Amino acid sequence: xxxxxxxxxxxxxxxxxLIGVPLCLAGFALVYAGxxxxxxxxxxxxxxxxxxxxxxxxxxxxxxxxYFSVGGVALAVVGHLMAQYASVLLAGIVGxxxxxxxxxxxxxxxxxxxxxxFLGFAGCAxxxxxxxxxxxxxxxxxxxxxxxxxxxxxxxxxxxxxxSFFRSMTAxxxxxxxxxxxxxxxIGVLVQAADANRTSSKTVQ
Numbered sequence: 001x002x003x004x005x006x007x008x009x010x011x012x013x014x015x016x017x018l019i020g021v022p023l024c025l026a027g028f029a030l031v032y033a034g035x036x037x038x039x040x041x042x043x044x045x046x047x048x049x050x051x052x053x054x055x056x057x058x059x060x061x062x063x064x065x066x067y068f069s070v071g072g073v074a075l076a077v078v079g080h081l082m083a084q085y086a087s088v089l090l091a092g093i094v095g096x097x098x099x100x101x102x103x104x105x106x107x108x109x110x111x112x113x114x115x116x117x118f119l120g121f122a123g124c125a126x127x128x129x130x131x132x133x134x135x136x137x138x139x140x141x142x143x144x145x146x147x148x149x150x151x152x153x154x155x156x157x158x159x160x161x162x163x164s165f166f167r168s169m170t171a172x173x174x175x176x177x178x179x180x181x182x183x184x185x186x187i188g189v190l191v192q193a194a195d196a197n198r199t200s201s202k203t204v205q
Contacts, residue, residue, distance in 0.1 A: 020154030027148030031188035034140020042079040042086035050075025087135040088128040095124025141188025
């Protein structure tokens with residue numbers, strides 16, 4: 001996972017500044033109206049999850065494009081066909097994965113870790129089913145925030161003083177990177193929730 005993040009950062013550094021514009025626009029669209037674009041977002045989200053699973057199955061420390069592509073395409077198709085329940089599955093996958101990682105940190109491995117991962121999956125999937133709109137808003141806002149920050153990072157490379165300012169800020173306080181991602185995510189969740197509530201109210205009337 002960390003290797004993929006490093007690859008993404010390396011790609012951004014070598015990308016032309018103009019590429020930052022569509023990245024920012026796509027990120028803004030997901031932050032502002034992600035729940036309306038969920039069919040596309042679920043396709044891409046499942047593709048990413050499938051790619052990560054494929055990379056894990058390969059067992060290769062280096063990035064394996066074949067396993068990543070096969071896993072990504074397979075789960076992307078599943079995400080497209082099951083878009084209505086994709087948010088439930090994603091919530092379960094994230095919950096199960098985080099539970100497994102936390103148990104691994106405390107050296108609780110083997111059957112106990114698998115049981116914990118299953119319970120984490122089941123619990124988060126159940127919560128996701130009861131709060132599908134919120135889960136969709138959270139996922140799309142996070143993805144949109146990541147794309148927006150990536151686009152800004154690409155474009156800032158052409159503005160030396162701005163690039164130096166943000167580089168020095170993140171070097172002194174690494175948590176600022178997470179803060180830059182948290183802000184659009186939080187805004188997106190609030191905006192999408194309000195939009196979904198307005199739409200449901202009009203439907204009822």
